[in-house]
Amino acid sequence: MSTRVVVDPVTRIEGHLRVEAMLNDQNVIGDALSSGTMWRGIELIVQGRDPREVWAFAERICGVCTTIHALASVRSVENALKIDIPKNASIIRHLMNFTQIVRPGRYIRACAEGLSTLAEVFARLLFRYSGNAQEVRRFRPARHLPERVLGPPGL
Amino acid sequence: MIACQPATTSEVLERRGISRRDILTFCTMMAASLGLPKEAAAQIANALDKKPRIPVLWIHGLECTCCSESFIRSTHPIAQDILFNMISLDYDDTLQAAAGHQAEEIRRKIMKDYKGQYLLAVEGNAPTNDGGVYCTIGGETFTSILEEAAAGAKAIIAWGSCASNGCVQAAYPNPTGAKPVYKMITDKPVINVPGCPPIAEVMTGVLSYILTFDRLPELDSAKRPKMFYGQRIHDRCYRRSYFDAGQFVEAWDDEGGRKGWCLYKMGCRGPSTYNACASMKWNECVSFPIGSGHGCFGCSEEGFWDNGPFYERLANIPNPTTDLTADRIGLGLTTVVAGAIAAHGVAALAKHKLVDQKLVNIETSKPVE
Numbered sequence: 001m002s003t004r005v006v007v008d009p010v011t012r013i014e015g016h017l018r019v020e021a022m023l024n025d026q027n028v029i030g031d032a033l034s035s036g037t038m039w040r041g042i043e044l045i046v047q048g049r050d051p052r053e054v055w056a057f058a059e060r061i062c063g064v065c066t067t068i069h070a071l072a073s074v075r076s077v078e079n080a081l082k083i084d085i086p087k088n089a090s091i092i093r094h095l096m097n098f099t100q101i102v103r104p105g106r107y108i109r110a111c112a113e114g115l116s117t118l119a120e121v122f123a124r125l126l127f128r129y130s131g132n133a134q135e136v137r138r139f140r141p142a143r144h145l146p147e148r149v150l151g152p153p154g155l
Numbered sequence: 156m157i158a159c160q161p162a163t164t165s166e167v168l169e170r171r172g173i174s175r176r177d178i179l180t181f182c183t184m185m186a187a188s189l190g191l192p193k194e195a196a197a198q199i200a201n202a203l204d205k206k207p208r209i210p211v212l213w214i215h216g217l218e219c220t221c222c223s224e225s226f227i228r229s230t231h232p233i234a235q236d237i238l239f240n241m242i243s244l245d246y247d248d249t250l251q252a253a254a255g256h257q258a259e260e261i262r263r264k265i266m267k268d269y270k271g272q273y274l275l276a277v278e279g280n281a282p283t284n285d286g287g288v289y290c291t292i293g294g295e296t297f298t299s300i301l302e303e304a305a306a307g308a309k310a311i312i313a314w315g316s317c318a319s320n321g322c323v324q325a326a327y328p329n330p331t332g333a334k335p336v337y338k339m340i341t342d343k344p345v346i347n348v349p350g351c352p353p354i355a356e357v358m359t360g361v362l363s364y365i366l367t368f369d370r371l372p373e374l375d376s377a378k379r380p381k382m383f384y385g386q387r388i389h390d391r392c393y394r395r396s397y398f399d400a401g402q403f404v405e406a407w408d409d410e411g412g413r414k415g416w417c418l419y420k421m422g423c424r425g426p427s428t429y430n431a432c433a434s435m436k437w438n439e440c441v442s443f444p445i446g447s448g449h450g451c452f453g454c455s456e457e458g459f460w461d462n463g464p465f466y467e468r469l470a471n472i473p474n475p476t477t478d479l480t481a482d483r484i485g486l487g488l489t490t491v492v493a494g495a496i497a498a499h500g501v502a503a504l505a506k507h508k509l510v511d512q513k514l515v516n517i518e519t520s521k522p523v524e
């Protein structure tokens with residue numbers, strides 16, 4: 001007799017997810033499937049719009065990792081229209097991408113403390129080398145992180 | 156989670172090692188951000204001390220979770236602790252540990268045990284096309300969950316623009332038939348807290364108010380709390396003097412752009428947008444879009460996605476005085492070239508090459524006016 005195990009909703013994630021697993025006689029998963037149980041049709045909504053604003057629609061795909069969707073969308077528009085961007089723009093985009101790694105730290109921490117530590121160390125360095133002294137001061141390490149990992153505040 | 160009802164907020168906070176002093180600082184800050192007299196700080200503290208925590212069901216429909224993301228980033232260092240203790244957040248599928256049928260059991264239990272007492276916080280909205288198949292949780296449609304949960308709720312908080320006015324999924328052509336909460340539920344008090352996402356301190360403020368005074372704050376015609384949505388971005392914008400002086404940014408990297416002039420001609424929606432960004436700012440009061448040189452989108456206004464392309468200027472500006480309320484101006488100013496601009500935008504961009512943020516004609520290599 002095989003059993004079917006359904007987990008719906010899968011919590012602690014952005015969006016709606018359903019996972020089904022089919023267990024065989026030995027209680028081993030023989031088959032499994034997962035499905036996103038929400039669809040908004042943003043791919044249809046952006047059709048026919050001004051390409052300059054599509055990034056704003058695309059980043060609403062996810063409120064946790066917004067920035068990367070926006071950046072990817074901007075890049076797609078540029079590729080389609082064969083637009084070259086200046087070096088400064090590219091640097092700014094990298095910085096935006098890195099700050100996003102720091103931003104959802106709280107969620108990441110819930111799943112993988114190590115990754116968060118990395119992100120925070122990275123943010124410190126980033127703020128430091130971007131010469132943004134104010135940001136260094138503002139940046140508060142997560143409480144669980146030992147000072148020896150991050151160095152004293154204002155590194 | 157449910158078993159620990161109903162301790163007061165202060166008890167829970169003190170058990171968690173948060174000092175009395177921190178709690179009082181929080182209360183003062185809340186009173187100030189709600190625009191209440193200083194005695195209100197004591198009232199808030201009193202509510203935290205005496206009132207049992209409000210059970211909250213926080214459900215997610217068609218959404219991107221940006222409202223939860225904003226909510227967990229309140230300014231005050233202990234605000235997040237206070238918040239999560241002020242309400243007893245019994246069900247929230249983004250944050251709770253239980254999953255699957257256990258999660259759904261919790262939801263049913265709260266709906267039964269706290270009938271008529273719980274607050275329903277809705278993030279996202281409901282698809283109405285094709286029987287609501289575009290969002291299902293535990294095999295039920297979100298639409299039916301919303302209706303069921305609303306029936307036993309004391310009041311409903313519609314978090315963010317999705318729940319308040321439809322937001323991105325309701326933009327043309329609205330493939331899922333997404334409808335904001337107030338259009339689905341008409342027999343319960345609904346408070347709209349729009350924004351994509353709303354400002355963390357606004358969310359905190361609304362909750363503190365409801366907990367302290369046991370009622371919803373004063374709302375405008377769009378059901379938004381007046382204390383946060385009573386003024387336009389334009390009314391509090393630090394670039395306003397440039398607007399009044401007629402000094403406008405005309406291209407992203409022109410002289411005016413570098414000097415921080417008004418972004419009206421770059422499509423800023425500040426003149427028709429009621430929100431607190433210009434005064435409360437974002438990310439621990441660091442900045443807001445205009446502070447970084449990008450116009451406001453108008454994300455707290457109904458239908459802002461379809462209100463003309465973001466980078467085209469508004470056709471007319473309502474009366475420049477600062478004491479107009481949303482009720483008097485009405486919603487939905489349109490852009491100069493509303494409508495068929497999209498096709499034009501593609502064509503214009505395809506003809507020109509964007510270098511250094513300036514439109515340059517490929518053949519002549521001259522900047523385009």
Ligand code: SF4
Nearest residue numbers: 389392417418423425
């Ligand atoms: S149009 Fe925009 S940038 Fe200009 S003053 Fe108004 S809100 Fe500020």
Ligand code: SF4
Nearest residue numbers: 430432451452453454
């Ligand atoms: S500045 Fe405008 S678009 Fe940005 S968050 Fe505030 S209201 Fe929304």
